[in-house]
Amino acid sequence: MSIAVDPTFLPELRRFGAFDVNACFNCGNCTAVCPLSTGNDSFPRKMIRYAQIGERDHLLAHKELWLCYYCGECSDTCPRQAEPGEFMAAARRYAIASYEPTGISYMLYTSKLFTTLFMVVLSTFFAVLLLMGHGPLLEGAPHLFAMDETKGFLSFELIHDTGLILFVVAGLAALGGIVRMTLRLTSAVTRTKPAEREEGARTVGFFARIFFAVRNVIAELAAQKRYRDCEEEPKLPWYRGRWFVHMSIMWGFIGLGVATGLDYLLMLVADKVPGQPDPLWWPTRLLGTVAGLLMMYGVSLALVQRYRKPNKYASHSLLSDWLFLWLLWIAGLTGFVLEVALYLPTMSAWGYVVFLVHVVVAMEVIVLLPFTKFAHSIYRPLALLVHEFCRAAAD
Numbered sequence: 001m002s003i004a005v006d007p008t009f010l011p012e013l014r015r016f017g018a019f020d021v022n023a024c025f026n027c028g029n030c031t032a033v034c035p036l037s038t039g040n041d042s043f044p045r046k047m048i049r050y051a052q053i054g055e056r057d058h059l060l061a062h063k064e065l066w067l068c069y070y071c072g073e074c075s076d077t078c079p080r081q082a083e084p085g086e087f088m089a090a091a092r093r094y095a096i097a098s099y100e101p102t103g104i105s106y107m108l109y110t111s112k113l114f115t116t117l118f119m120v121v122l123s124t125f126f127a128v129l130l131l132m133g134h135g136p137l138l139e140g141a142p143h144l145f146a147m148d149e150t151k152g153f154l155s156f157e158l159i160h161d162t163g164l165i166l167f168v169v170a171g172l173a174a175l176g177g178i179v180r181m182t183l184r185l186t187s188a189v190t191r192t193k194p195a196e197r198e199e200g201a202r203t204v205g206f207f208a209r210i211f212f213a214v215r216n217v218i219a220e221l222a223a224q225k226r227y228r229d230c231e232e233e234p235k236l237p238w239y240r241g242r243w244f245v246h247m248s249i250m251w252g253f254i255g256l257g258v259a260t261g262l263d264y265l266l267m268l269v270a271d272k273v274p275g276q277p278d279p280l281w282w283p284t285r286l287l288g289t290v291a292g293l294l295m296m297y298g299v300s301l302a303l304v305q306r307y308r309k310p311n312k313y314a315s316h317s318l319l320s321d322w323l324f325l326w327l328l329w330i331a332g333l334t335g336f337v338l339e340v341a342l343y344l345p346t347m348s349a350w351g352y353v354v355f356l357v358h359v360v361v362a363m364e365v366i367v368l369l370p371f372t373k374f375a376h377s378i379y380r381p382l383a384l385l386v387h388e389f390c391r392a393a394a395d
C-alpha cells in the first residue's frame with residue numbers, strides 16, 4: 001500500500017493542541033515510561049513519527065491513539081520538552097474532527113468565532129422554538145408542561161418531538177464517525193502481522209474473539225481500569241483524582257439518562273404526569289438526584305482543575321473542551337434549582353425561566369454529543385474493542 005506523505009499535516013495538527021514534536025529526536029523515552037504502552041501497542045513515539053513525516057492516514061488508522069489516557073508521565077520525562085502526552089491528546093481531538101462527517105467538529109475545535117456563533121444560534125433557535133409553543137405562566141401549583149393548549153408553560157409534545165429529532169441527528173453523525181473510524185482501524189489491522197493473526201485465528205475462533213473482546217471492553221468501561229493505571233503526577237487524594245472525577249461524570253451522566261428514560265416509561269405505562277414534584281423516596285427521583293449530584297461533583301472538579309492546571313493533562317484546553325463541561329454544569333445546576341422551585345408552595349416566574357434554560361441547555365448537550373470531547377465515549381470503546389479483539393488472537 002502506498003503512503004501519502006503530507007507536509008501540511010503537522011502544522012494542521014498543531015491547531016488541536018500545544019506540543020512541539022519537531023523537537024523530538026526519537027529517543028523512545030516516552031514509550032519506555034508510558035504505563036499503558038506495550039510491545040504490540042507501542043506509543044506515543046510511533047504516533048509522533050507518523051506526524052513528523054506527515055502520515056495523516058496512518059495516524060488516524062491506529063487504535064494506539066485511543067489507548068493513551070493522558071497521565072502526562074511521558075511529557076514529564078521527555079528530554080526535549082516535546083510534550084508527547086499533549087501531542088496524543090491533540091491527535092485524538094484531530095481524530096474526532098476527522099471521523100465526524102459534517103465538519104462541525106473540526107470547526108468547533110479550530111475556530112472560537114465559529115464556536116461562539118454556533119452556540120448563539122443554537123441557543124436562540126431552541127429558545128424561540130420552545131417559546132413559540134408556550135402557554136401561560138401560572139402562579140400556584142407548578143405547571144411546567146403544557147399537556148393541552150390551555151395550561152402549562154412549555155409544550156410537552158414539542159419538547160418530546162424536538163428531543164427525538166435531535167437524538168436522530170446526533171445518532172446519525174455518531175454513526176458516520178463510527179463507520180469512518182471502523183474502516184480505518186480495520187484497514188490497519190488487516191495490514192499488520194499476518195503471521196500472528198493466522199496463528200491466532202487457528203487457536204481462537206472468530207466468535208470467541210468477539211466474545212472476549214466485548215466482555216473485556218464492558219469490564220474496562222465499567223471500572224475504567226486503564227484510566228486508573230494511568231496515574232497523574234502529582235498524585236491527588238482519591239476523591240480529587242482524575243479517575244474518580246471521570247467516573248463521577250460518566251456514571252452521573254448515565255444515571256441521569258436512565259432516570260429520565262424510566263420516568264418517560266412510567267408516563268407511558270402508568271399515566272404519570274410529567275413535571276410534578278415526586279416524593280423524595282420515589283425511585284427515579286432518588287436515582288436522578290444521586291446521579292445529578294455525582295455528575296455535578298465530577299464536572300465542578302474537572303472545571304476547577306482545568307482552571308488551576310495541577311497536572312499536565314489539565315494544562316491545555318480548547319474552547320470546545322470547556323464548552324461541553326460548562327453545558328453539563330449548567331444543565332445540572334438548573335436541574336437542581338428547578339427541583340427546589342417545584343417543591344416551593346407557589347411557582348414563580350423565575351422557576352419558569354430556569355426551566356426554559358434547562359431544556360435549551362439539555363438540547364444543546366444532545367446536539368454536541370458527537371462533535372466535542374464527549375465523542376471520545378464513542379471512539380475509545382471502539383478502539384478498545386479492536387484492541388481486545390487483536391489481543392485475543394495474539395494470546
Ligand code: SF4
Nearest residue numbers: 024026027028030078
Ligand atoms: S517525544 Fe521526547 S521522549 Fe519521546 S521520543 Fe521524542 S524526544 Fe524522546
Ligand code: SF4
Nearest residue numbers: 034068071072074085
Ligand atoms: S500521556 Fe501517559 S498514557 Fe499517554 S502516552 Fe504519555 S505516558 Fe502513555
